Amino acid sequence: MHDTTILLIEVGALLLALSLLARLGNRFGISPIPLYLLAGLAFGSGGALPLSASSEFFEVGSEIGVILLLVMLGLEYSAAELVGSLKRSKLAGILDALFNALPGAAFAFLLGWGPIAALALAGITWVSSSGVIAKLLRDLGRIGNRETPVILSVLVIEDLAMAFYLPVLSAVVIGAGIMQGAITLAIAVLVVLVILLIALRWGRLLSRLFPAEHAEALLLGVLGLTMLVAGIADRVNVSAAVGAFLVGIALSGPVAHNAVQLLTPLRDLFAAIFFVFFGLATDPADIWPVLVPALGLAAVTVATKAASGYLAARRAGIGKLGRWRTGLSLAPRGEFSIVIAGLAVGAGLQPQLAPLATAYVLVTVIVGSITARLPDAGWFRRLVSGSTGQDGQFNQIPTSEPSA
Secondary structure (H helix, E strand, C coil): CCHHHHHHHHHHHHHHHHHHHHHHHHHHCCCCHHHHHHHHHHHCCCCCCCCCCCHHHHHHHHHHHHHHHHHHHHHCCCHHHHHHHHHHCHHHHHHHHHHHHHHHHHHHHHCCCCHHHHHHHHHHHHCCCHHHHHHHHHHCCCCCECCHHHHHHHHHHHHHHHHHHHHHHHHHHCCCCHHHHHHHHHHHHHHHHHHHHHHHHHHHHHHCCCCCCCHHHHHHHHHHHHHHHHHHHHHCCCCHHHHHHHHHHHCCHHHHHHHHHHHHHHHHHHHHHHHHHHHHCCCHHHHHHHHHHHHHHHHHHHHHHHHHHHHHHHHCCCCHHHHHHHHHHCCCCCHHHHHHHHHHHHCCCCCCHHHHHHHHHHHHHHHHHHHCCHHHCHHHHHHHHCCCCCCHHHCECCCCCCCC
């Protein structure tokens, strides 16, 4: 058969399987994300039924999925709210970095991998997955919760920190000189500052470029701008995800509201492809030798992430149950962790780092998808607050729609 025919068959069969898995997840009240990951492992290289013609399709689709997840996250909040949350949560961001980067660095030294690998593993364990957590918050109906701005503030600080961390790591792992590394970092900082300035000063003007009431033109315009900025950001080592997020916060008013409605189905489709591709790119045989170390590292850093999230929410005045929702929702690591591992391994640094990072991300995504639901359980509520409704006044923002 022609390659295109095989591609259509493989993509169609896998999308149909994902539909059934999503229905299964809804039936049992669990997030479908772990099911998508396991499906990817089953159909990837070394899996039970490896796909042959559609890997490039899923690779491109996964990149689009990350971009859509992040631009949708940005559309929920305005530039002014972003800056305000960063000012309020800067201490939380520092604690988050200390609590979660240091265990990764220490683990690398324990394995005898050296300081450069320690820098890479510190980033892998530090940064939560904005894409996974954004989907979890939506799946669990928590976008309007009082603790959600705290969660998003932590994610924003991490994502923006990656705009500066990734150029530094790239320069270190390839052995670039101090001057070249400084130039790369300066370009990344300049790009982020320019995009933030446009979002803050001319965000409303930018929104006027798109017709809020014309669905086709709005969809094409917002999607085109998002992918253009994401591509430019990635080209200068800032990260496509950060670029997409900044586009989201730059848009406001009816344009942002209507764009959310139009992009939601696309986001759900390509987000599923992102999680599947993550599994497809992983050979299960590479995971087994590093599974025990990955489980140990995950156990430590899920706990440290829960602690840093809990402290951030407490500082923001959130009730006990909301504090636990914050910490337990931040457990999954994802796209940035894989990018960091790819940079390190691509430069010939510690070949075991890639399978360790893959296993670590898989474990934290699966565990995080489960732990994020714990605060909704009656026994957990009673354990935390002493009664089912004691913490209820802290749970929801008294508005019907999230701000945009």
